[in-house]
Amino acid sequence: MSEEVLTLRGVVKEFDGKTILDGIDLTIRQGEVAVIIGPSGCGKSTLLRCINALEPIREGEILLQGEPIRAGAKNLPSLRQKIGMVFQSYDLYPHMTVMENITLSPRKVQKRDRREVEREAAELLARVGLSDKAESYPRQLSGGQKQRVAIVRMLIMQPEILLFDEVTAALDPEMVREVLDVMLELAHQGRTMLIVTHEMAFAQAIAHRIIFMDDGRIVEEGTPGQFFTKPQTKRAQEFLDRFRFDT
Ligand SMILES: Nc1ncnc2c1ncn2[C@@H]1O[C@H](COP(=O)(O)OP(=O)(O)O)[C@@H](O)[C@H]1O
Ligand SMILES: [Mg+2]
Known part of the structure; x- marks a missing residue:
């Protein structure tokens, strides 16, 4: 198996005493494309922000190529350069x-x-x-x-890993494709990517692995084939049903 680029162990994040990430374990390997999906407010953006140490975590650890990422740590600037992030707003x-x-x-x-x-x-x-x-x-x-x-x-x-947080969510529909195509091209180049998106067809096309989050936890993981045709949990089924109804 290829090298672990990103490793999260037992990551807990709170805002104002409220648990937002509730023990996240996640490993992303070299060349892997993982897509996180889940309902609004479940903690997807917070997770990406914690990976970049834009948010401190309360418990657990986050490792980039084996090195701990910590808010305020001396080596944070050099570690952060290895993490590329694109948000919904391009600033x-x-x-x-x-x-x-x-x-x-x-x-x-x-x-x-x-x-x-x-x-x-x-x-x-x-x-x-x-x-x-x-x-x-x-x-x-x-x-x-x-x-x-x-x-x-x-x-x-x-960067060693590319993080994308709903990068097409604010775009007019006719512009979504051109951005998703760039991301597909990056995936084909073998880049290591962690993507949050609501574009289900795109998720299915690009992902090696789908990670379904709900309420601050990873509820289910699988290949796109498994996840979209036979979700294992009721929560994932309900989430997907809602999407099929919307589109
Ligand atoms: N800076 C913050 N202060 C307090 N609560 C926050 C902050 N950022 C996010 N939250 C809360 O954390 C939860 C998860 O938010 P977020 O990670 O943005 O979800 P998602 O990206 O999955 O829609 C929400 O309940 C949100 O209100
Ligand atoms: Mg978000």
């Missing part, structure tokens, strides 16, 4: 061009050579179909284009 700097937005962190944080970084940025922009947008400003882009820029901005940091 690009409005006063910077696409190229400047993408090259800022590799230059300032990783101290990489400007020309090398710009060359890599141009290559990545070409791969997501945005070669002609390098000198544009975010306001000149559609939502789908901005989200693709946000993905490039993450990739250029050369």
